[in-house]
Amino acid sequence: MLARVAAEEDQPLALVEAGASAGLCLYPDRYAYRWTTDQGDVTLPLAGAPELTCRVRGPAPLPVAHPEVAWRGGVDLNPLDVTDPDDTAWLVNLVWPEEESRRRRLRAAFAVASAEPPHVRRGDLLEALPRLVEEAAAYGVPVVLHSAVIAYLEPDERRRYARLVSGLVEEGACRWISNEGPQVLWEVRSPGLGEPPGPAQFVVGLDGRALAWAHGHGTNLTWLEGPG
Numbered sequence: 001m002l003a004r005v006a007a008e009e010d011q012p013l014a015l016v017e018a019g020a021s022a023g024l025c026l027y028p029d030r031y032a033y034r035w036t037t038d039q040g041d042v043t044l045p046l047a048g049a050p051e052l053t054c055r056v057r058g059p060a061p062l063p064v065a066h067p068e069v070a071w072r073g074g075v076d077l078n079p080l081d082v083t084d085p086d087d088t089a090w091l092v093n094l095v096w097p098e099e100e101s102r103r104r105r106l107r108a109a110f111a112v113a114s115a116e117p118p119h120v121r122r123g124d125l126l127e128a129l130p131r132l133v134e135e136a137a138a139y140g141v142p143v144v145l146h147s148a149v150i151a152y153l154e155p156d157e158r159r160r161y162a163r164l165v166s167g168l169v170e171e172g173a174c175r176w177i178s179n180e181g182p183q184v185l186w187e188v189r190s191p192g193l194g195e196p197p198g199p200a201q202f203v204v205g206l207d208g209r210a211l212a213w214a215h216g217h218g219t220n221l222t223w224l225e226g227p228g
């Protein structure tokens with residue numbers, strides 16, 4: 001999705017994460033990727049970087065280059081500091097005991113983020129987003145993104161959030177990539193969405209249009225045939 005936005009806008013991206021926590025999703029240009037497709041593995045390597053892996057089904061437009069990210073910031077009610085050992089120990093503690101490879105990848109991501117800490121503010125996303133989008137616009141095309149966050153809002157706040165970001169998209173102030181449960185953001189839909197293809201699936205949307213299903217932890221992605 002980021003590669004598509006970068007190609008359409010032909011400018012560096014300024015990422016604004018809603019519910020950023022420690023901001024580890026703000027470094028798509030600093031990770032290596034391995035997508036396992038029906039035709040075999042497709043990789044986007046990056047020397048020394050942690051590798052993110054994903055099983056892909058459907059005609060996903062896999063990127064051939066990393067996006068150029070000019071700014072990374074966001075908001076969280078309780079931002080975590082990747083340079084603070086107590087905060088990183090807390091995040092490591094949240095990984096299930098048998099998932100050693102996730103723990104290793106998490107520690108590698110701390111190193112990536114510590115080298116260039118993100119601008120994550122403390123606050124409520126509903127209040128903070130418009131100002132953050134304005135700030136980000138000085139650096140590149142603002143892209144509001146979030147994963148597993150909107151479920152924490154009350155139902156009326158979820159609707160308010162969808163109206164807020166859709167409004168910003170309509171004004172041309174930002175692009176919007178969402179990754180949330182299918183019952184959470186009813187506004188992010190498309191005719192081809194259908195039923196979730198497996199357990200723990202989130203709807204991945206671009207500017208309010210559903211383009212794919214993805215596992216909540218990103219381990220698999222099913223691109224929808226129609227909107228491709």
Ligand SMILES: C[S@@+](CC[C@H](N)C(=O)[O-])C[C@H]1O[C@@H](n2cnc3c(N)ncnc32)[C@H](O)[C@@H]1O
Pocket residue numbers: 018019020021025075076077078123124125126146147148149152153
């Ligand atoms: C499950 S975590 C997801 C963190 C991150 N997006 C990720 O994928 O690793 C949800 C985050 O949303 C934050 N959050 C929940 N409600 C929020 C609100 N109203 N404003 C800002 N952040 C919020 C929480 O503090 C938490 O860090």
